[in-house]
Each structure stands twice: as structure tokens, then as C-alpha cells.
Amino acid sequence: MSHAIATNPTQTAIPVAQIMPWAFFIGLLAMMALYFISTEQGAVHMFDGTGVHEFVHDGRHLLGFPCH
Numbered sequence: 001m002s003h004a005i006a007t008n009p010t011q012t013a014i015p016v017a018q019i020m021p022w023a024f025f026i027g028l029l030a031m032m033a034l035y036f037i038s039t040e041q042g043a044v045h046m047f048d049g050t051g052v053h054e055f056v057h058d059g060r061h062l063l064g065f066p067c068h
Contacts, residue, residue: 038065 037056039045045052060066 037063 036052037059
């Protein structure tokens with residue numbers, strides 16, 4: 001039984017310049033989601049009413065944020 005062993009593995013460069021805009025965009029979306037789940041309609045809020053609070057209410061409790 002013969003096994004082929006790679007003696008010179010090729011390394012692939014990570015295209016950081018192409019990944020950075022997407023990483024920034026996804027990070028921004030994640031921070032916005034965290035803001036709305038953790039803070040919105042609490043002590044600090046951008047929108048009046050309770051619509052955002054009720055929309056993310058179960059998510060707040062699931063992630064351990066108190067809201068009552």
C-alpha cells in the first residue's frame with residue numbers, strides 16, 4: 001500500500017484587503033443588534049414607545065439582560 005506524502009505544501013494567502021470591508025460591515029450589524037437587544041427602550045433610547053422593547057424582549061432574557 002502506497003501513501004503519497006506532500007513534501008512541499010502550498011500556503012494560501014488570506015486576502016485581508018478584501019475581507020476587511022465585510023468584517024467591518026458584519027461587526028457594525030452585530031453592534032447594532034447588541035444595542036437594540038441590550039439598551040434600546042431601557043435607560044437610554046432612540047425611539048419612543050415600546051415597539052423595539054417588545055420585539056427583542058425574549059432575546060433580552062435569553063442573553064441575560066434584565067429589562068423589568
